[in-house]
Amino acid sequence: xxxxxxxxxxxxxxxxxxxxxxxxxxxxxxxxxxxxxxxxxxxxxxxxxxxxxxxxxxxxxxxxxxxxxxxxxxxxxxxxxxxxxxxxxxxxxxxx
Amino acid sequence: xxxxxxxxxxxxxxxxxxxxxxxxxxxxxxxxxxxxxxxxxxxxxxxxxxxxxxxxxxxxxxxxxxxxxxxxxxxxxxxxxxxxxxxxxxxxxxxxxxxxxxxxxxxxxxxxxxxxxxxxxxxxxxxxxxxxxxxxxxxxxxxxxxxxxxxxxxxxxxxxxxxxxxxxxxxxxxxxxxxxxxxxxxxxxxxxxxxxxxxxxxxxxxxxxxxxxxxxxxxxxx
Amino acid sequence: xxxxxxxxxxxxxxxxxxxxxxxxxxxxxxxxxxxxxxxxxxxxxxxxxxxxxxxxxxxxxxxxxxxxxxxxxxxxxxxxxxxxxxxxxxxxxxxxxxxxxxxxxxxxxxxxxxxxxxxxxxxxxxxxxxxxxxxxxxxxxxxxxxxxxxxxxxxxxxxxxxxxxxxxxxxxxxxxxxxxxxxxxxxxxxxxxxxxxxxxxxxxxxxxxxxxxxxxxxxxxxxxxxxxxxxxxxxxxxxxxxxxxxxxxxxxxxxxxxxxxxxxxxxxxxxxxxxxxxxxxxxxxxxxxxxxxxxxxxxxxxxxxxxxxxxxxxxxxxxxxxxxxxxxxxxxxxxxxxxxxxxxxxxxxxxxxxxxxxxxxxxxxxxxxxxxxxxxxxxxxxxxxxxxxxxxxxxxxxxxxxxxxxxxxxxxxxxxxxxxxxxxxxxxxxxxxxxxxxxxxxxxxxxxxxxxxxxxxxxxxxxxxxxxxxxxxxxxxxxxxxxxxxxxxxxxxxxxxxxxxxxxxxxxxxxxxxxxxxxxxxxxxxxxxxxxxxxxxxxxxxxxxxxxxxxxxxxxxxxxxxxxx
Numbered sequence: 001x002x003x004x005x006x007x008x009x010x011x012x013x014x015x016x017x018x019x020x021x022x023x024x025x026x027x028x029x030x031x032x033x034x035x036x037x038x039x040x041x042x043x044x045x046x047x048x049x050x051x052x053x054x055x056x057x058x059x060x061x062x063x064x065x066x067x068x069x070x071x072x073x074x075x076x077x078x079x080x081x082x083x084x085x086x087x088x089x090x091x092x093x094x095x096x
Numbered sequence: 097x098x099x100x101x102x103x104x105x106x107x108x109x110x111x112x113x114x115x116x117x118x119x120x121x122x123x124x125x126x127x128x129x130x131x132x133x134x135x136x137x138x139x140x141x142x143x144x145x146x147x148x149x150x151x152x153x154x155x156x157x158x159x160x161x162x163x164x165x166x167x168x169x170x171x172x173x174x175x176x177x178x179x180x181x182x183x184x185x186x187x188x189x190x191x192x193x194x195x196x197x198x199x200x201x202x203x204x205x206x207x208x209x210x211x212x213x214x215x216x217x218x219x220x221x222x223x224x225x226x227x228x229x230x231x232x233x234x235x236x237x238x239x240x241x242x243x244x245x246x247x248x249x250x251x252x253x254x255x256x257x258x259x260x261x262x263x264x265x266x267x268x269x270x271x272x273x274x275x276x277x278x279x280x281x282x283x284x285x286x287x288x289x290x291x292x293x294x295x296x297x298x299x300x301x302x303x304x305x306x307x308x309x310x311x312x313x314x315x316x317x318x
Numbered sequence: 319x320x321x322x323x324x325x326x327x328x329x330x331x332x333x334x335x336x337x338x339x340x341x342x343x344x345x346x347x348x349x350x351x352x353x354x355x356x357x358x359x360x361x362x363x364x365x366x367x368x369x370x371x372x373x374x375x376x377x378x379x380x381x382x383x384x385x386x387x388x389x390x391x392x393x394x395x396x397x398x399x400x401x402x403x404x405x406x407x408x409x410x411x412x413x414x415x416x417x418x419x420x421x422x423x424x425x426x427x428x429x430x431x432x433x434x435x436x437x438x439x440x441x442x443x444x445x446x447x448x449x450x451x452x453x454x455x456x457x458x459x460x461x462x463x464x465x466x467x468x469x470x471x472x473x474x475x476x477x478x479x480x481x482x483x484x485x486x487x488x489x490x491x492x493x494x495x496x497x498x499x500x501x502x503x504x505x506x507x508x509x510x511x512x513x514x515x516x517x518x519x520x521x522x523x524x525x526x527x528x529x530x531x532x533x534x535x536x537x538x539x540x541x542x543x544x545x546x547x548x549x550x551x552x553x554x555x556x557x558x559x560x561x562x563x564x565x566x567x568x569x570x571x572x573x574x575x576x577x578x579x580x581x582x583x584x585x586x587x588x589x590x591x592x593x594x595x596x597x598x599x600x601x602x603x604x605x606x607x608x609x610x611x612x613x614x615x616x617x618x619x620x621x622x623x624x625x626x627x628x629x630x631x632x633x634x635x636x637x638x639x640x641x642x643x644x645x646x647x648x649x650x651x652x653x654x655x656x657x658x659x660x661x662x663x664x665x666x667x668x669x670x671x672x673x674x675x676x677x678x679x680x681x682x683x684x685x686x687x688x689x690x691x692x693x694x695x696x697x698x699x700x701x702x703x704x705x706x707x708x709x710x711x712x713x714x715x716x717x718x719x720x721x722x723x724x725x726x727x728x729x730x731x732x733x734x735x736x737x738x739x740x741x742x743x744x745x746x747x748x749x750x751x752x753x754x755x756x757x758x759x760x761x762x763x764x765x766x767x768x769x770x771x772x773x774x775x776x777x778x779x780x781x782x783x784x785x786x787x788x789x790x791x792x793x794x795x796x797x798x799x800x801x802x803x804x805x806x807x808x809x810x811x812x813x814x815x816x817x818x819x820x821x822x823x824x825x826x827x828x829x830x831x832x833x834x835x836x837x838x839x840x841x842x843x844x845x846x847x848x849x850x851x852x853x854x855x856x857x858x859x860x861x862x863x864x865x866x867x868x869x870x871x872x873x874x875x876x877x878x879x880x881x882x883x
Contacts, residue, residue, distance in 0.1 A: 016181055070121070136565060
């Protein structure tokens with residue numbers, strides 16, 4: 001197939017390894033923070049770190065950063081939709 | 097978008113037309129469904145955790161083994177790395193390196209399930225298993241979940257459902273990774289044609305992505 | 319157009335083609351083999367047109383079952399008190415009426431049938447992006463439907479003995495009843511779970527097809543509006559269906575393992591089930607009706623011989639309905655114990671859905687204005703859609719207002735309302751599509767006079783049937799009751815008479831279409847003088863890969879009198 005091989009952006013071994021190291025350190029951080037006492041902030045912090053990790057996986061491992069604009073927009077809208085739906089659910093649960 | 101049209105003219109009515117970008121788009125759309133499938137479960141978890149049983153969830157979370165959960169996080173992250181390295185290797189025409197990385201990925205997936213097996217086994221032997229599975233009482237004694245505070249019972253219900261569903265996805269991942277391995281070996285996937293491998297890779301990263309959220313929610317809420 | 323080329327009925331694209339061909343060879347002197355080969359050439363065909371027709375035929379069968387169950391309900395309610403089915407059986411009958419009509423007929427509805435058939439034709443593509451996946455959706459549909467129907471017959475009673483107990487809690491499967499009912503809920507839910515996959519795969523396929531396989535020169539805003547409506551509904555299929563899948567899965571898991579997620583006796587929250595159920599099931603309502611709006615947009619433009627008025631507004635309003643429709647789900651739950659804040663927010667958002675819907679309606683009317691209107695059968699159905707759906711939409715506003723909703727909640731008013739929207743909207747759109755694309759699918763034409771007659775019966779019957787439901791609902795008749803007070807008798811009887819008239823119309827329509835298909839006169843190549851690619855560039859019926867050479871788009875899909883810019 002003569003398909004878009006020339007367009008494909010090959011991410012180097014090095015970049016991937018750097019991302020991996022980043023992910024490992026964030027994991028260590030989240031475990032360390034869970035040991036400390038931040039009260040009601042714990043969940044927020046844990047979710048924030050998890051989202052950073054997810055962002056790394058999405059943009060590098062899953063290649064979103066180098067993808068077509070269309071696919072980037074699709075990914076963004078799916079995620080935003082999910083978040084808004086969560087928010088809408090908590091309009092009920094948050095006001096009980 | 098003109099790309100597909102040109103392709104299509106070239107092949108002139110080949111029924112199974114090849115469309116690299118289209119395949120990837122289809123895969124992403126499938127992944128959205130996976131995301132929302134687990135999204136529904138996370139919604140249930142957050143609702144119970146935030147609005148109903150914060151204290152109970154803390155207490156129940158203490159029963160989970162952070163070492164095993166953390167270990168599994170490492171295993172999954174590593175397998176995600178080897179997956180992308182396998183793709184880079186095939187793109188750089190290094191077939192043997194790619195096969196090596198794929199095997200490591202599959203081994204990691206297997207390792208994850210082994211850890212999961214011991215983790216669930218430990219829970220079962222303490223009588224922590226869904227109460228309606230009465231046939232398990234023979235091996236592990238009666239389930240103690242009905243005697244727990246309601247919030248803790250729900251925590252374990254969610255724990256088994258979410259990790260179970262995730263484990264199911266890991267096993268499905270192993271199956272498709274084995275297909276990729278076979279395709280690489282018989283040169284069905286090479287530096288010219290790796291779309292299938294990339295799409296399986298995307299699936300595998302979503303499995304990892306879900307675990308990235310599962311781990312802190314289940315193991316670290318304590 | 320090359321008329322000598324083989325139509326897709328004579329040509330085939332199959333999986334297991336070798337097997338089918340050897341069977342066909344053996345069939346030269348064995349009728350059974352010949353028949354088997356013919357069946358295989360349909361059920362293993364990856365041709366989008368054959369898949370569409372497969373869906374059409376199977377859905378017609380399920381629709382017939384659903385209509386029969388509906389009639390059974392109406393006859394039972396002709397007089398107060400028990401007539402010929404017990405209250406228990408009555409519960410199962412209305413549940414299965416709902417499950418079959420919603421999950422097997424209206425939700426796959428137009429996308430699975432005419433979406434499959436026409437989308438690639440309208441885009442100028444040889445097939446959808448993933449033909450094999452497309453075929454697999456039909457198989458999943460059949461497996462899911464099979465499980466749902468099977469659940470009618472294999473229930474166990476409280477003592478664990480096998481007996482006929484169909485699911486009986488209503489099609490919404492609300493907890494906690496669905497957790498405790500002795501009927502075989504799990505089987506029906508597994509069916510619905512699998513049907514969900516069928517729906518998601520169809521959506522994925524359509525989105526990719528629309529993005530990747532448009533003909534040369536066709537931008538997003540040169541697509542026929544039917545494609546736009548399919549694009550919007552496909553996004554709903556992809557982004558909403560998984561939520562209900564996981565919800566139903568949780569109910570199944572709860573029934574087998576007792577994890578307590580939705581069970582209030584174990585600390586679960588039943589309202590959470592309703593939230594998660596309606597996060598899907600409200601967008602699903604738009605999934606039923608948006609494609610019908612697309613059909614109607616096409617039909618009204620073609621039969622007014624005018625460029626559609628406000629093309630972009632209609633296209634974007636489809637997306638707007640899909641988007642806003644995602645955030646209004648809790649208006650189904652005003653009486654279920656949500657907080658007041660949530661009720662107000664969801665009620666407020668609900669009214670926003672009316673805006674894009676009204677945009678469409680006004681644009682259709684503006685298209686008719688000064689058009690040269692041809693009142694052919696498809697056009698009559700399209701106008702019927704506008705009329706009935708307007709009633710459905712406007713009665714819906716009353717449901718969206720919290721205080722009014724509390725009065726009419728769970729009454730026949732709601733039943734009337736959603737039949738006006740889903741039947742008067744979704745299904746009438748499908749009937750419209752059947753009459754509009756009939757010459758394209760079959761190459762023949764039905765008897766138009768009989769078509770009008772069928773429509774007249776349907777229209778009179780429909781309004782009698784559901785109009786009286788609206789009235790008795792406002793008077794206080796609750797839905798789903800097996801018995802009623804004597805003052806409602808007259809309305810129930812009117813309703814039943816309407817049902818008989820309407821079903822007569824449906825039967826006439828069905829026979830008319832069938833006769834037309836078997837031995838109708840040959841239709842013209844572009845029978846309705848359409849301007850979109852399926853009429854201008856492909857034969858009727860089309861060849862296997864749709865176009866003998868790749869179409870290139872000048873002009874637009876509604877290019878009458880050079881009005882299109």
